[in-house]
Amino acid sequence: GHFQGSPRWKQSVVTYRITEYTSQLSKKEVDTTIAKAFQLYSDVIPLDFKQIYSGTADIMILFKAGYHGDFYPFDGPNGVLAHANAPGPEQGGDTHFDDDERWTLHSRDINLLLVAAHEFGHALGLEHSKDPLALMYPTYRYVNTNGYTLPHDDRLGVQALYG
Numbered sequence: 059g060h061f062q063g064s065p066r067w068k069q070s071v072v073t074y075r076i077t078e079y080t081s082q083l084s085k086k087e088v089d090t091t092i093a094k095a096f097q098l099y100s101d102v103i104p105l106d107f108k109q110i111y112s113g114t115a116d117i118m119i120l121f122k123a124g125y126h127g128d129f130y131p132f133d134g135p136n137g138v139l140a141h142a143n144a145p146g147p148e149q150g151g152d153t154h155f156d157d158d159e160r161w162t163l164h165s166r167d168i169n170l171l172l173v174a175a176h177e178f179g180h181a182l183g184l185e186h187s188k189d190p191l192a193l194m195y196p197t198y199r200y201v202n203t204n205g206y207t208l209p210h211d212d213r214l215g216v217q218a219l220y221g
């Protein structure tokens with residue numbers, strides 16, 4: 059299974075770097091959406107996220123189709139949309155998005171904010187939730203992302219880890 063590093067980040071600032079983008083959205087749209095996904099968590103726990111543009115970040119992020127350098131090659135359109143490693147050194151926290159998906163900022167196809175927010179839950183040490191309204195529920199379901207905040211169950215979960 060995925061890299062099982064320490065259950066949580068110990069530092070107060072976690073860096074991330076997007077090394078490969080998708081051609082389906084502008085870099086600005088991806089940067090903004092990724093920052094929003096992290097902010098869902100930094101709004102409720104004493105942990106900040108900082109984007110860096112060179113070197114090695116705690117959380118390395120990429121969009122890639124098929125084989126992309128780890129043991130979990132992507133599977134074409136649909137199927138697995140993305141995956142993330144639990145906190146820890148090296149590959150810990152790293153988050154990959156399948157670039158064979160149709161990534162969008164709205165309700166059709168696959169909404170990047172919602173999938174990124176789910177995956178960053180894993181990158182922070184969250185497991186799946188049994189609450190169908192939770193962000194960490196195992197199956198993807200679109201919800202309106204205007205003014206979206208972390209659902210109750212996920213807030214309890216992440217505050218239990220970092221609160």
Ligand SMILES: O=C1CC=C(NS(=O)(=O)c2ccc(-c3ccccc3)cc2)CC1=O
Nearest residue numbers: 137138139140172173176193195196197198
């Ligand atoms: O734990 C896992 C292993 C399997 C996964 N399958 S996925 O990439 O198709 C996926 C499924 C659901 C979501 C999701 C769930 C709730 C809200 C938003 C996205 C994200 C990715 C991704 C994942 O996070």
Ligand SMILES: [Zn+2]
Nearest residue numbers: 176180186196
């Ligand atoms: Zn998941």
